[in-house]
Amino acid sequence: MEAEVSDPYILRTHLGTLECRLCLTLHTNEGSYLAHTQGKKHQTNLARRAAKENKEQALMITHPQGGGPMGVPKKQFLKIGRPGYNIKKIRDPSTNRLGLLFQIQLPEIAPNVKPVKRFMSSFEQRKEPINRAIQYFMVAAEPYETIAFAIPAREIVDVDEDPESTWEFWDPDTKSELSGTIKNGEFANRGPFLAFTCQFLFRN
Numbered sequence: 001m002e003a004e005v006s007d008p009y010i011l012r013t014h015l016g017t018l019e020c021r022l023c024l025t026l027h028t029n030e031g032s033y034l035a036h037t038q039g040k041k042h043q044t045n046l047a048r049r050a051a052k053e054n055k056e057q058a059l060m061i062t063h064p065q066g067g068g069p070m071g072v073p074k075k076q077f078l079k080i081g082r083p084g085y086n087i088k089k090i091r092d093p094s095t096n097r098l099g100l101l102f103q104i105q106l107p108e109i110a111p112n113v114k115p116v117k118r119f120m121s122s123f124e125q126r127k128e129p130i131n132r133a134i135q136y137f138m139v140a141a142e143p144y145e146t147i148a149f150a151i152p153a154r155e156i157v158d159v160d161e162d163p164e165s166t167w168e169f170w171d172p173d174t175k176s177e178l179s180g181t182i183k184n185g186e187f188a189n190r191g192p193f194l195a196f197t198c199q200f201l202f203r204n
Ligand SMILES: [Zn+2]
Pocket: 020, 021, 022, 023, 024, 025, 036, 037, 041, 042, 045
C-alpha cells in the first residue's frame, strides 16, 4: 500500500510497526494506522498543528521576492536592482510595543534623491494574492528597485500619539555609521555606509 507516501507523520519502525509522529501512537499495521488518521485524536492534533502554523506565519516577516507590489512610475533612472537590507525586531521598553527596525543600504542612490517609505495594504497591490493578514512596508530610492516587505497587518502606532515610536534617519552627506542604532545588528561593525534607517511600532 502506497497511500501514506504523502503523509508527513507516518513513520515505519525497524520492527515493522507504524508510528504516528503527530500523536506519538504505535500501530501494528497500515490498516490500523489509516483508521487512526481518520479518528478524533489525529484530526484534533492536525487542526491544532494547522492553527499553530498559521499563528507562526502571521508573526513571520516575509522577505521580498521578485520586485514587490508597488506600482512605481518609471522615471529616468535605469534600475540597478534591489538594495541590501537588515531587519531587526524590536520591543519598546517603555510601552512594551513590538516593532521593526529597517536599515536599507543605499550606497548607489542617485544624488538629491531621498528614500521614501510607505505602507500599503494587501488590497492595494496587484502582484500577489490578497492576504488580509499582511501589509507591505516599502522603500523607494532611485535608481534602486522599490523594495517591499510583507509584515503583519497590525495597526502602526501613530507618531502623534507617541513621537518616539516612529522615526527615520537619512543623511546623504555623512555616510554615517549607525552602530549606535543597531547595536546587535549585522551592520554594526562594518564601517561607514550610506543607509536609510527607520523604525515603527505595532499597536498592542
Ligand atoms: Zn496521529
